[in-house]
Amino acid sequence: MEQLAIDSLGELPKAAEAVITASGGRGVVAFFGAMGAGKTTLIREICTQLGVADNVTSPTFALVNHYRSGRGDNIFHFDFYRIEKLDEAYDLGYDEYFDSGALCLVEWPEKIEPLLPSDTLRVYIETTGPDSRKITIG
Incomplete structure (x- = not known):
């Protein structure tokens, strides 16, 4: 597992680069952390x-x-905060996304x-101060 200490938003690019490198730009990446982390x-x-040229926002109500990407690759961004039961993920067809080989970023x-999936890359974000975070990738 790789751990990064982020002291400000200015250091966020190094964390993003580490996640991209660890995922190889494909597969399911799960982001764990408290609200506001x-x-x-x-x-x-x-x-x-x-x-990505689009405005990236959390798909809280749309779910996905x-x-x-700049190369034309699909990227799917999920937010499962509002689901109440697994059936809702089945109804969404989560498996088609997860099995597509595309990068799936999951909040x-x-x-x-x-x-x-068993090979999901897990990213843990822990708030350590107003602008600082500890990020564990593995």
């Missing part, structure tokens, strides 16, 4: 580094947003933990 902010930076993965 910076999951969406980190995902926005990852998408920026991958050349679709972006294209609130604890809501669908049993559905995460």
Whole structure:
């Protein structure tokens, strides 16, 4: 597991680069952290580094947003905060996304933990101060 200490938003690019490197730009990446820890902010930076031109926002109500990288690769951004039961993820067709080989960035993965593939890259974001975070990738 890799651990990074982020002291300000200015250091976010190094965390995003570490996540991209660890994931190889593909597969399911699950972001764990309390409300306000910076999951969406980190995902926005990852998408920026991958050349996404769209405005990256949390898909809290839509459950999934679709972006294209600068190379035209699919990126799917999930937010499972509002789901109440696993059936809602099944209804969304989560498996088609997760099995697509595309990069799938998942907020609130604890809501669908049993559905995460065994090779899911896990990113833990811990608030250590107003602008500082400890990020564990593994």
